[in-house]
Amino acid sequence: MSILTIQQLSKNYGSLKALKEVSFSVPEGTVFGILGPNGSGKTTLLSIVMDILKATSGSFVWMGQENSADLRKQIGTLLETPNFYHYLSAQENLRIAARIKGRGEADIQKVLELVNLYQRKGSKFSSFSLGMKQRLAIASTLLGDPKILVFDEPTNGLDPAGIAEIRELIKTLNKNGKTIIMASHILDEVEKVCTHVAIIQQGVLKTVGSVSSVMHQSADSILEKILVELSANDLVALQHILTEMGGIENMVEAEHELHITCSSEITAEQINQFCFSRGIILNKLLVKRKTLEARFLEITGKQSDK
Amino acid sequence: MGELLKIEWLKIRRYTAFIVMSLFFIVAVIATNYIVFSVNNNMANNMGNAISMMSFSPYSFENTWQTTSYATGFILLLPALLLVMLVTNEYTFKTHRQNIIDGLSRQQFISVKIMLALVFAVVSTLLVFVTALCFGWASGTNFSLHGIQFVGFFFLKAITYNLIAILIAVLIKRTGFATGVFFIYLGGENFIAKMLDLWSIKLKQDNGTDYGSLGDYLPMNAADGLLSFPKNPVTNMAMNFMPTDYIWAILPLALVYLLVFYTWARRKFIHADL
Numbered sequence: 302m303s304i305l306t307i308q309q310l311s312k313n314y315g316s317l318k319a320l321k322e323v324s325f326s327v328p329e330g331t332v333f334g335i336l337g338p339n340g341s342g343k344t345t346l347l348s349i350v351m352d353i354l355k356a357t358s359g360s361f362v363w364m365g366q367e368n369s370a371d372l373r374k375q376i377g378t379l380l381e382t383p384n385f386y387h388y389l390s391a392q393e394n395l396r397i398a399a400r401i402k403g404r405g406e407a408d409i410q411k412v413l414e415l416v417n418l419y420q421r422k423g424s425k426f427s428s429f430s431l432g433m434k435q436r437l438a439i440a441s442t443l444l445g446d447p448k449i450l451v452f453d454e455p456t457n458g459l460d461p462a463g464i465a466e467i468r469e470l471i472k473t474l475n476k477n478g479k480t481i482i483m484a485s486h487i488l489d490e491v492e493k494v495c496t497h498v499a500i501i502q503q504g505v506l507k508t509v510g511s512v513s514s515v516m517h518q519s520a521d522s523i524l525e526k527i528l529v530e531l532s533a534n535d536l537v538a539l540q541h542i543l544t545e546m547g548g549i550e551n552m553v554e555a556e557h558e559l560h561i562t563c564s565s566e567i568t569a570e571q572i573n574q575f576c577f578s579r580g581i582i583l584n585k586l587l588v589k590r591k592t593l594e595a596r597f598l599e600i601t602g603k604q605s606d607k
Numbered sequence: 608m609g610e611l612l613k614i615e616w617l618k619i620r621r622y623t624a625f626i627v628m629s630l631f632f633i634v635a636v637i638a639t640n641y642i643v644f645s646v647n648n649n650m651a652n653n654m655g656n657a658i659s660m661m662s663f664s665p666y667s668f669e670n671t672w673q674t675t676s677y678a679t680g681f682i683l684l685l686p687a688l689l690l691v692m693l694v695t696n697e698y699t700f701k702t703h704r705q706n707i708i709d710g711l712s713r714q715q716f717i718s719v720k721i722m723l724a725l726v727f728a729v730v731s732t733l734l735v736f737v738t739a740l741c742f743g744w745a746s747g748t749n750f751s752l753h754g755i756q757f758v759g760f761f762f763l764k765a766i767t768y769n770l771i772a773i774l775i776a777v778l779i780k781r782t783g784f785a786t787g788v789f790f791i792y793l794g795g796e797n798f799i800a801k802m803l804d805l806w807s808i809k810l811k812q813d814n815g816t817d818y819g820s821l822g823d824y825l826p827m828n829a830a831d832g833l834l835s836f837p838k839n840p841v842t843n844m845a846m847n848f849m850p851t852d853y854i855w856a857i858l859p860l861a862l863v864y865l866l867v868f869y870t871w872a873r874r875k876f877i878h879a880d881l
Contacts, residue, residue, distance in 0.1 A: 351708050352707055352713070353704050353707060353708065353880070353881045354880045354881070355878065355879075355880055369712070370710050370711060371710065373707070373708060373710045374709070374710030378708045378709075380704065381701075382701070384700060384701040384702050384704055384705040385700065385702065385705070386618060386700060386702055387700060388621060388623065389618075389621060393617065393621065397614055397617050397706075398705070398709045400610070400613065400614045400617065401706060401711055402710050403710075441705075441709075
């Protein structure tokens with residue numbers, strides 16, 4: 302069963318086309334990642350399906366039904382930043398959300414404990430750190446034990462421990478049968494957590510499917526590719542000489558480094574030797590297996606926001 | 608709607624501005640009327656009946672409903688400003704989005720804000736009723752409901768101010784700007800109304816044409832025009848050159864404006880990107 306079906310969804314802001322006829326379905330029980338650089342249209346897409354923005358054209362249905370307020374009560378959503386009343390406590394804020402969803406006090410205690418904020422339930426939202434605000438927002442999404450969760454950049458503002466905690470929580474929730482739709486520009490996050498992915502760039506859906514199928518949509522086998530990150534003092538010269546090296550299929554410039562996709566037959570030693578023989582001393586040479594990141598770069602043809 | 612109002616109460620009951628402005632409004636209603644009451648009493652005591660004007664008692668039961676409604680009408684800015692803040696705060700904190708995401712419909716969100724405006728108007732009107740009653744008793748006259756319709760006009764003025772506040776908040780979204788626009792609109796419309804009123808007087812004097820006070824046909828002033836200070840020897844003297852108050856024309860016009868504010872605010876919130 303499809304949890305969310307989007308058909309030809311477009312959103313224009315004047316002449317700017319934020320979304321261009323995006324269509325895909327989110328299968329039930331998946332962790333569905335919507336991946337794209339900042340400004341690619343991820344939040345716009347989620348805002349439309351949550352009735353925050355009005356689509357210019359196209360349609361969508363949740364579980365085969367038209368979007369409605371009652372339906373949204375069954376979906377836990379965190380969109381962009383946590384939005385709460387600054388002068389109210391964590392508990393009071395959750396009480397408002399719970400009342401809207403038709404839930405009771407027991408739910409509030411449960412979700413506060415789940416995100417380790419129970420001890421701070423009486424503290425004002427304005428006194429919370431960014432990470433605590435994010436955790437409170439996640440707590441709010443869990444009110445009423447919804448079957449569907451929508452997270453937009455769920456690990457924003459969290460420290461590494463918090464990020465790991467949220468990733469585990471997402472995985473656990475998914476194991477418990479929940480469908481999770483998650484927008485992120487952090488490739489690593491999507492790769493670690495998601496079972497399915499849609500890649501959006503400049504409002505255009507580039508590819509969609511299970512993570513493994515997206516990886517295999519590449520012209521060559523995944524096993525035959527490696528991603529190499531390398532840098533040198535003279536990046537322009539490095540880029541120039543690499544164009545002379547055989548076996549390199551894709552090269553993109555990142556912040557003070559180059560990311561190349563090449564055949565797995567090429568070794569780090571060969572690259573180093575090639576560069577050294579042409580007077581370039583590398584100060585970084587990191588060989589990675591082909592990752593979603595490489596696939597993302599291949600699809601979008603640009604650097605991601607890591 | 609009851610449940611929605613309870614949710615609204617959860618939002619505002621700990622909001623400092625709400626508590627402070629509500630208390631200030633209550634004090635201001637009593638203080639404003641007390642000042643009018645005291646000034647009149649002092650003048651009457653000091654001057655006796657030497658001047659016929661002083662025989663007029665604004666808070667006798669014959670006049671108290673009208674006087675209290677008229678005097679309190681000047682401080683209806685306070686609940687309106689509070690509403691501007693309450694609605695724009697939702698935009699500032701983006702909690703309007705969160706409420707929709709959590710499961711309120713857009714219709715419910717804007718309806719409960721309009722309902723809040725109605726509640727503020729009802730509470731203000733009740734306060735006027737009680738204040739008028741107290742000052743009426745203090746005047747030592749016999750109880751009467753003569754002029755009670757002015758309390759109704761006060762309610763209309765209150766709901767008009769409150770709906771304009773909500774409309775401006777929904778259109779402008781930012782607290783500072785919205786408050787500024789509210790004052791500019793209020794000042795601007797009053798200025799134009801005064802100019803139109805002067806023109807009305809001139810028309811009546813020059814041509815004998817009496818269309819009423821033309822300023823009263825403007826959106827905010829329509830509700831204002833329904834409330835005037837009770838007739839007294841001074842206003843009676845001015846009646847010959849002042850335009851007539853055509854309440855039969857102003858009242859439906861005020862209701863039409865109210866409908867326009869309501870529909871505009873509602874449509875804007877329901878159809879716009881949030």
